[in-house]
Amino acid sequence: LSNILIFMLSLCDITFLVELSLLSSSGNHGRVATVLVSQMRNNATSPNIKVDFNQSTGVAVLSMQSPPVNSLSLDLLTELCINLEKLEMDRACRGLIITSNQPKVFSAGLDILEMYGKSPERCGEFWRAVQEMWLKMYGSNMVTIAAINGSSPAGGCLLSLTCDYRIMVDNPRYSIGLNETLLGIVAPFWFKETMANTVGHRNTEMALELGLLYSPSEALKIGLVDQLVPQDQLLTTATETMKKWLAIPDHARQITKSMMRKPTLDKLTSNREADIQNFVSFITKDSIQKSLRMYLEMLKKRKA
Ligand SMILES: *[C@@H]1O[C@H](CO)[C@@H](O)[C@H](O)[C@H]1NC(C)=O
Ligand SMILES: *[C@@H]1O[C@H](CO)[C@@H](O)[C@H](O)[C@H]1NC(C)=O
Numbered sequence: 049l050s051n052i053l054i055f056m057l058s059l060c061d062i063t064f065l066v067e068l069s070l071l072s073s074s075g076n077h078g079r080v081a082t083v084l085v086s087q088m089r090n091n092a093t094s095p096n097i098k099v100d101f102n103q104s105t106g107v108a109v110l111s112m113q114s115p116p117v118n119s120l121s122l123d124l125l126t127e128l129c130i131n132l133e134k135l136e137m138d139r140a141c142r143g144l145i146i147t148s149n150q151p152k153v154f155s156a157g158l159d160i161l162e163m164y165g166k167s168p169e170r171c172g173e174f175w176r177a178v179q180e181m182w183l184k185m186y187g188s189n190m191v192t193i194a195a196i197n198g199s200s201p202a203g204g205c206l207l208s209l210t211c212d213y214r215i216m217v218d219n220p221r222y223s224i225g226l227n228e229t230l231l232g233i234v235a236p237f238w239f240k241e242t243m244a245n246t247v248g249h250r251n252t253e254m255a256l257e258l259g260l261l262y263s264p265s266e267a268l269k270i271g272l273v274d275q276l277v278p279q280d281q282l283l284t285t286a287t288e289t290m291k292k293w294l295a296i297p298d299h300a301r302q303i304t305k306s307m308m309r310k311p312t313l314d315k316l317t318s319n320r321e322a323d324i325q326n327f328v329s330f331i332t333k334d335s336i337q338k339s340l341r342m343y344l345e346m347l348k349k350r351k352a
């Protein structure tokens with residue numbers, strides 16, 4: 049009774065092949081078809097991501113539903129990239145709202161388990177996927193809105209920052225910020241620039257050096273988010289805001305977006321391999337691995 053989707057992809061290729069393996073209900077014989085991602089159905093869903101595409105509005109709502117906290121693992125990033133690629137190539141899709149289906153958290157950020165005790169090759173593969181997610185989101189032709197219904201630290205904040213507009217649920221328990229320095233990790237230049245392009249140099253300097261996490265109202269004050277709403281108005285507000293953005297002729301908006309973001313995008317595109325090398329040699333250092341281990345142990349104790 050199960051349809052199992054097995055995909056193998058090379059994230060560095062613009063078009064990648066997906067192996068779609070449809071197993072029959074008996075499970076002992078299968079049919080394998082190779083199809084282009086672009087030919088897959090618009091609202092096909094993968095386990096950790098749900099996409100609802102509304103044909104009449106041209107807007108897709110992408111919900112992350114990877115328990116418990118939407119950590120950006122290699123798997124989740126890969127699924128995210130496949131879905132983004134599909135939506136981007138679909139001319140009917142003009143707007144994308146990203147949100148979470150998990151309680152209290154938008155995304156907890158990059159999955160530490162992908163960086164701890166892993167081979168340099170695997171770390172490199174992971175980092176390439178982080179880059180790919182960022183390149184696709186920051187460079188998207190679609191109007192992108194983050195509907196942030198929960199905490200959004202580190203990589204979760206980065207994902208929010210790649211969008212054109214951010215709406216956050218006004219709950220003082222939620223926080224958002226690039227807090228990687230707290231863990232002894234340095235946010236790379238493209239994280240830094242994405243933030244500086246949004247909240248300016250000085251705010252970014254303080255936020256990154258101190259690893260600051262902002263409450264929704266503090267985030268609003270520095271422009272880290274654009275609007276606060278009660279939880280029950282999040283999706284309707286995002287949908288209304290989307291209408292406003294989609295009223296602008298696509299080509300003019302897209303060229304303008306590209307003009308604003310291209311210098312930052314180009315810097316990573318032309319330095320991807322060096323950036324991966326940098327990350328791998330940094331993260332595999334004994335001292336960094338040691339602080340990751342301590343952090344993981346602390347999390348375990350907190351849970352217990
Ligand atoms: C989306 O999914 C629904 C049901 O799951 C299906 O009826 C509909 O045809 C799908 N739309 C597209 C564009 O594939
Ligand atoms: C699509 O959007 C239209 C206009 O907002 C709405 O009336 C309709 O219910 C939506 N369709 C679905 C399947 O959500």
Ligand SMILES: *[C@@H]1O[C@H](CO)[C@@H](O)[C@H](O)[C@H]1NC(C)=O
Nearest residue numbers: 147148149150151197282283
């Ligand atoms: C926000 O989080 C809840 C889970 O607590 C989820 O059910 C809901 O769909 C999410 N998204 C929006 C846009 O409210």
Ligand SMILES: *[C@@H]1O[C@H](CO)[C@@H](O)[C@H](O)[C@H]1NC(C)=O
Nearest residue numbers: 199201223227228230231261
């Ligand atoms: C970053 O902030 C989140 C949310 O408060 C927290 O769970 C996480 O532990 C923080 N990271 C570090 C390294 O302190």
